[in-house]
Amino acid sequence: MTEQEHHKKKRFPRRKSKPRLDEEDITVVDPDVAKRAVMATALGNAMEWFDFGIYSYLAVTIGKVFFPEMTGGVQLIYAFATFAVAFIARPLGGILFGMLGDRWGRKRVLAITLILMAVSTLSIGLIPSYASIGSTATLLLLIARLVQGFSTGGEYAGAMTFIAESTPDKKRGVMASGLEVGTLIGYVAGAGLVTLLTFLLGPKGMVEWGWRIPFWIAAPLGLIGFYLRNHLEETPAFEAMEEAREENEPISIKEIFVSYWKTLVIGMVVVFFYNVVNYMVLSYMPSHLSAVLGYGETKGLLLIVIVMVIMIPIVILMGYFGDRIGAKRIVQGGLIGLIFLSLPSFWLIGNGAVGYVFLGLMMLAVFSSTFQGSMPSLLPSLFYTEVRYGALAITYNISASIFGGTTPLLVSWLINRTKDQLVPAYYLIFAGVVGMIVVTYFVKDTSGKSLRGSPPAVAGEHEIEEVLEEPEEALWWREEKDKEP
Template identity: 55%
Template sequence: MPVDLISPHNKELKINDITIIDNKKLKKAVAASALGNAMEWFDFGVYGFIAVTLGKVFFPETSGSTQILAALATFAVAFIIRPVGGIFFGLLGDKLGRQKILATTIIIMAISTFCIGLIPGYASIGIWAPILLLCCRLLQGFSTGGEYTGATIFIAEYSPDRKRGFMGSWLDFGSTAGFLVGAGLVTLITHLLGDEKMLEWGWRIPFLLAGPLGLIGLYLRSNIDETPAFEKMQEKQQSDAEHGISKISLKEIVTRHWQPLLICMGLVIVWNVTYYMLLTYMPSYLSSNLHYSESHGVILIIVIMICMLCVQPFIGLLSDKVGRKPLITIASFGLFFLAIPSFHLIMHDDVIYIFTGLMILGVLLSLLTGVMASTLPALFPTSIRYSALAISFNISVSLFCGTTPLIAQWLIEVTQNLMMPAYYLMIVAVIGFVAISFTKETANKPLRGATPAASDKAEAKELLQEHHDSIEAKVEDLTAQIDALTEKREQLIEQHPKLN
């Protein structure tokens, strides 16, 4: 696939301008980023799958449906502070580097998750129990504001241009794996302990495991190098500072880059609302609203996640071949036209129908998760990538995505219509289609503001040759346009009595 490579400094592109990515460092960066992200989604998965139990532990004086709403509200409230964390860590990430921030966010996430497992229940300390739970969730939300976006950028800036989709897909492979481990662990503990002991103390086990997982993630992230793109950007910024060129402020990011910010928000909305609807809310929907066996519902979602794990890397690889836009477009169309049929299947009594409905949503979600980690970082230049992505990503997640379980359940309670989640998915599908319509294809192209990146010297030569071929094609096209304009000029002159 021909690519248009433009040097960020408007100079002639030479072979030495193309960054050769060390394969060992790339694998290490992907592993460290994916593991940290897996831990983040392990927590969110555990919370979603154990929401019914948490409602009984922390809100025992309310009714069953209100308990679930209260637990989901505590889940959602953590998203309120995510934009604050995004701005804080985003600005630091563009100033100090991606690696330092990723090492910080994972330890904050591990500590706050571990502390949830230590909180006494409402029966022991009364109102202080939900208050402490809320504090831990806010701390989680603050750290998460810089976690996913930083990990996404880290992999994107480390990846060769031709493999960015495939490498980026492993980040959300970690997300789904975290969800899967969390769901599997909750199911296993519930099966071994039973409902009574699970309610008494078993629910603490998944949260306490965050401690050792966080230490492993911290070790991996502390032993990786900074991204080549950021190091080159620092060199350029030092040169700019010497010439009196100042850095872009937060206000300038919003005013000068408002279009990619809005595009990013739209893509995040369709992706994350679908994610939270299927993987976080659906177990509660199946058990509380459809009165389906809680353990059977969790098992179905686990099977869906296993299927997603199998296909996500292939989706990323496919996006390097056919582009990101076609896959996101298909997913958006699919959600709009198949959301209602999927929920009709889910509401059926037969487990085969239920699984088929969930699987349809899982396939559409995989089309999004497989490409977003390579699509979103490409929207912004290197100098503001962390800040801009963190702001747009976390505002979307905070206002629309993290509240998905709460809004879906509330809509059902208000309307008494079990199809409301399907209508909600249709709305976000329209948002996703509009956003991708205004997005330029970025597959096989360098990130904005960065020089091209290749896997080896031979690939670098191919990229350089494609760049030269692209220039020649543009020159030929301009020559043809000039010839056509010249011919039209002569025709017009001949028609004018005073010019010919």
């Protein structure tokens, strides 16, 4: 027996007898505490994505400020290349903050990531333009974007982990969907502010100085978010793990890759199609409408803002239904729609009439909502509690860096080379087919069940007796663990 196998056996002993479950093992989640956890995490996430999202909506303007020697589509490519640079640092941030989150706790690390994001975003608004200091401006922009990416690497995985571990099993889907509501609110606030400033100042005023204002707002928002997160309670699942950990040391990065490589790969594919759709709809489409289809910047941004506002109740509804019929089915429904309706969506968007463009955008938004409403509960359920933050951060950020952040850049480059405005639809179809295969055959639906490695979490003491009657069902993951080689 190798040292690693011995270590694994020590950490996860075989359980061939009927699992024992006592009343004190069951976590009773205080509804008020759960709601505060969801609200504080979602609001913090909204502030993070306001900071991160405003760059997307200012991409055309930023291209003019920092890459004035380029023109047209090439200028947009360079602006999105700077957007993609942040994703180089995401895996590094994910690994560092993920491992710290599994050691120090979820709450403390989430407060750190928020402050880092606020500082780096404020810094972008203070950088002199290319006209003032030349290529040094571009270099400073790249550095600030790298810090943004580094902090985001620990943010989203940690937020998903925190909410999933702070909510009752039977309400995990609908409550975790609140995280994506925060994402949309952040995007809406960022896009709404950029739209308003563009309308008031005009394109010329935005290029001269108006583009800085959204970045300056990051500082006060960061302080508010830090206060909210710093006053959260640690998740019950992490506290239970800490009490049971005793002499066992936290799992290393090497152990995660060796022992959980299959789950990591499955998670990366799931994150792949999730991010492709997410970044296509929320980050790329404003520039597609203005730079590719020739829409006015204000008109295109306003359409996206309206679509995102409508998405908010749809996301919550998808989380609600995920708790009842399973998050896996919700995801599969979205993938089927993506495969068969992406082309019609872009045909409508390319039509030019406002009504058709709006309808095409809403079709894509509904597919995106199926994933946004279900992924915050599905992704954390793939991993065991003691590695959840670290493994999920690695999975999410490597995949997001390779496929998510590069989506606007890749699509812009392909359209520029092929002159085919339907390239985004082809990419969505490809992502949908790959996702459908992996989700159908390799993802287990755990909606309503306890998280892997955690005791059951219930919404009240009236549910305890029901859980105690079927300990095998309540601790379903022990049988899965026993089957591991």
